Amino acid sequence: MTTSPNSPAKELSTEQREELLKALKARFDKNRDRHKVLEWANVQAKLEAQTEKLWSLHEMERTGGEPDVVDYDKETGEFIFYDCSAESPKGRRSICYDREALESRKEHKPQNSAMEMAGDMGIELLTEEQYRQLQELGKFDLKTSSWVKTPANIRELGGAVFCDRRYNTIFLYHNGAESYYGARGFRGWLRV
Numbered sequence: 001m002t003t004s005p006n007s008p009a010k011e012l013s014t015e016q017r018e019e020l021l022k023a024l025k026a027r028f029d030k031n032r033d034r035h036k037v038l039e040w041a042n043v044q045a046k047l048e049a050q051t052e053k054l055w056s057l058h059e060m061e062r063t064g065g066e067p068d069v070v071d072y073d074k075e076t077g078e079f080i081f082y083d084c085s086a087e088s089p090k091g092r093r094s095i096c097y098d099r100e101a102l103e104s105r106k107e108h109k110p111q112n113s114a115m116e117m118a119g120d121m122g123i124e125l126l127t128e129e130q131y132r133q134l135q136e137l138g139k140f141d142l143k144t145s146s147w148v149k150t151p152a153n154i155r156e157l158g159g160a161v162f163c164d165r166r167y168n169t170i171f172l173y174h175n176g177a178e179s180y181y182g183a184r185g186f187r188g189w190l191r192v
Helices: 014-030 040-049 051-062 099-104 114-121 128-135
Strands: 067-073 078-083 145-148 159-166 169-176 184-186 188-191
Touching: 014 040, 014 051, 014 067, 040 051, 040 078, 051 067, 051 078, 051 114, 051 188, 099 114, 114 184, 128 145, 128 159, 128 169
Parallel strands: 145 184
Antiparallel strands: 067 078, 078 188, 145 159, 159 169
């Protein structure tokens, strides 16, 4: 994988790789209800063959996402990982929706944007549909909220959408894409 002189290498040390695989396996075993028919050995073999995907999972883990396998695509042979942290990942909060929104702020700019962070990590934001699928696996974002992939027609008008779970119901809301809050981050997903 080629990297520019200014970008960090997207490779893990042997120790980081082993530590990540250990954490992913422990989470996989602890949450069998998320992937009842899948076997860890198959997941691990796939991960070890795709080091760039392992790096992305490391970034998901490092920023508090607690990635876990939630599905398997039989057509492509890929495992699907979602951020499964109870609340929106701590290392990805207080950010606006995308670079355009970030640049539109005149003052009090956040450090980053959800779309840009996801791109840098090699992952994608959950869609509303994926967010609702995640919520079928547990109760997430009871105190926080998460930006989700915003439809182009909404984004073109300056808006962006986010979701949370309150009153045992999944809500979809809107805000200006340039807004940011300490309790709002984003959840990502990755195919391996």
